[in-house]
Every structure is written in structure tokens, then in C-alpha cells.
Amino acid sequence: MSDTNFDPEAALAAKGILLPPAAKPLGNYLTWSSYGTWIATSGQLPWVDGKLGFHGKIGSDLTPEQGYQAARVAALNALAQVRDALGSLSRVSQIIRVEGTFQVAPGFLGFPEALNGASDVIDLAFGERGRHCRMVYTNTEMPMNTPVMIVIHAGMA
Amino acid sequence: MSDTNFDPEAALAAKGILLPPAAKPLGNYLTWSSYGTWIATSGQLPWVDGKLGFHGKIGSDLTPEQGYQAARVAALNALAQVRDALGSLSRVSQIIRVEGTFQVAPGFLGFPEALNGASDVIDLAFGERGRHCRMVYTNTEMPMNTPVMIVIHAGMA
């Protein structure tokens, strides 16, 4: 693309936010795949410096604010997979869809707000090109006791 | 398209079924997005006149028949998003995939039948072009205590 001003990673860095390295899969699968110009990540966990940064249920083990942060960190890990796929986030034409799956305490219904942790950081990085639809799930058991997993579907220029 | 007989909204109206207005999002996201000729909605709740029309778990708070109706209403809300995306449901070439997520009482397994509430109304509106694959989930906590959320993936002509 000729739009040299579009640099999502620089937009994040300007806010002091660094993308982590792309995490390894937890089994016999790829952390992203592409089909034509469409890219999907596998479910990404909130890795921080190679360790899971958050554990347990939002609403009991974790506060709503920690849930928001966990979703943000998981989204950054998903963006790291997209960068791995494309070489640079500047090649993303569109963030299409975000899927957020949460582990929450019984009766805790504030997880759409937690998912804003993902949506807001995508906004920050991509602006208009980051405007996405999304779906939110709650699961009672999650891999490694993570409070959140994020999937990103993106289009490439 | 030149097929002037294809009018899903009129087919619904002939049965006394009106599409609601497209609901607002519950957070920082779009209620639908498109990529090429493919459209996906965010998870849609069973809104009736701007209020959630159904609450709680199917099989305890709600009867199976109410679950079926809730899925139908949520699907109509999803179709309202597709209409918002395209201007008219006549431009839909295909309903591709339906995702239904339900909140159910422990041991209640009748939710595939409840999801027929969505599939049947899509049939009514779109006929052959409405033939879709689908996936069904159960979640223990759902936004605003809704019994169901519906996602529709559609193709446009």
C-alpha cells in the first residue's frame, strides 16, 4: 500500500504499548492461517514475557479491570500473530471480526466491557481500519486456566 | 439482482412478521462488518421494542417454546443488521452460516430445537437462499442475562 502513514505498530508504540513475540501453539496446529487475503488467528492467551499474565475467573479471582487488561494483552498477542503472518501490521486492510471467550464467576455479566479491552487497543492501532464486528462467549474451563482467549480475523491489502 | 420476486422482508410481512430496527452495540464494536461480498453480524440479542424480550435459562426460567421464540426474535434482530448493511435483504445471495449460543438449565439438551426458531424464520424469509450450516453453543453466563445470541454470516449479490 502507498499509505505510508498507516503503521499500527508505531501507533501502539507511541502509547508505550509493545507487541509481544508471536506465541507458540499449545498443540498440533498453526497459530494463524490464511485463505486468499483473509487471515484468522487461533485463540490467543494473555501472554506476558512468555508466561500467562492472568489466571482464573473474572468477577472472583480477577477484578473487572483486570479482565479488561487481560483481554487487551490477549488481543496484542493475537496482533502479534497477524504481524507474524504478514510481516507488518501495515499490510492489514481491515480487522474484520474479533471473538472473545471469557472465564467468569457465576453471575458476573461484565464481560462485554472486558472485551472492550481488545476492541479499544485495536482501535488505537488501526483507527477506521480496525472497526470490527465481534462475538463474546463464556466458558467454564479454559486452557491453562486463562481468563480470556481472543481470535482475530483480518484482511490483508 | 434482476430477480424482482426475491423480497425476504415482504415474505416475512406476509406472515405478519416485522423486522425490528437494527440494535445498537453493547460496547466498542460494529454490529456488522463486511469483507468483500461476505457479511457477518455481531452476536444479536432478542430485542423487542428496544427491550430485551427474554431473560434467563431455557429449561428453568423459560420453556423450550419460549427458547424457540427467543431464537426467532434474535435471528430477526440479526437480519435487521444484515438489512442495515445492504439497504435491503433482497441483496442477500445466501445465508451462509448461523451461530446460536444459548443459556440453558443444567441437563436441558433441547437447544438445537430452540435454534430451529432462527433457522425456520430464515427459511420463511429466504427459501432456498436461506439454506445454511450452523453451530450451537451453550454458555453459563450471557450478556444482560439473555437466553440466546444469534450470529448470521451472509453473502451479498
Next chain:
Amino acid sequence: MSDTNFDPEAALAAKGILLPPAAKPLGNYLTWSSYGTWIATSGQLPWVDGKLGFHGKIGSDLTPEQGYQAARVAALNALAQVRDALGSLSRVSQIIRVEGTFQVAPGFLGFPEALNGASDVIDLAFGERGRHCRMVYTNTEMPMNTPVMIVIHAGMA
């Protein structure tokens, strides 16, 4: 395709693995749909000779190894749907994405390993063309008390 050596069904048969017939839907929907060259299956259960081969929760009713086998059988049922869509698995250009949903005992976190039952058999059949991203869910209630449902997204040549 001119690659006459690419025969996923023969690769499975060489290991003594036969694809089941494509199962019927459990409601008013299609067991697969396509859009352009993209195919998605509905959620597939672990059918064996027309009956559900596994029931209940992995980690209590079923061992982890049985969970792995259930995911493998459900994946074979999903591949049977893809074969039904295309006439032959040789026409698959790529397995794009696998979605696995599991019913597990409270505290049982070994379901990503169970999902390898699906990924490994896809590997066996498709090799490089079978390399996929995936997402894993846990649901407390599942249709017919199945321990697993598998969705496959594939591209056709």
C-alpha cells in the same frame, strides 16, 4: 487438480481408518455450506455406525484418551461432510480452521490435547494442506450429551 498423488481418503485407508457416511442434521439446517471456494461444516458429533460413540464429560465419564478418540471420530465425521460437499477429499486445497467444543468435568483442562485427536487425523490425511488454525471451547451442555463437536472450514481447489 493434476496432483494425482493427493488422496486424503486413501492416506487414511492406508492406516485402516475409514470415513463414515455423512450424518444427517439434527434440525432445520444443512450439514455443510459453501461460499465461493470456501466450505464450512456444521458442528459434527462422534458418530460410529450411526450411533453416538461417546457420551458425557471428559475427565469424569470419559478418560482423556477417550476424549482424544472422540475428537478424532468427530473430525472424521466432519471430513465426511467435506467429502459430501466436494465429491472427493482430493479436491480440498486447504484445511483452514478447526473449531472444537468439549464437554468436560469441572477443573479438567486437558481438552486442547483432546483436540489434537482432530488435528492429528487431519495431518494424517492432508499433510501440509491440512495445517490449520483452531479454536477450542468448553460448553456445559451439549447436544445428545456428546463430549465433543467439531467444525471444519476448508478451501477447495
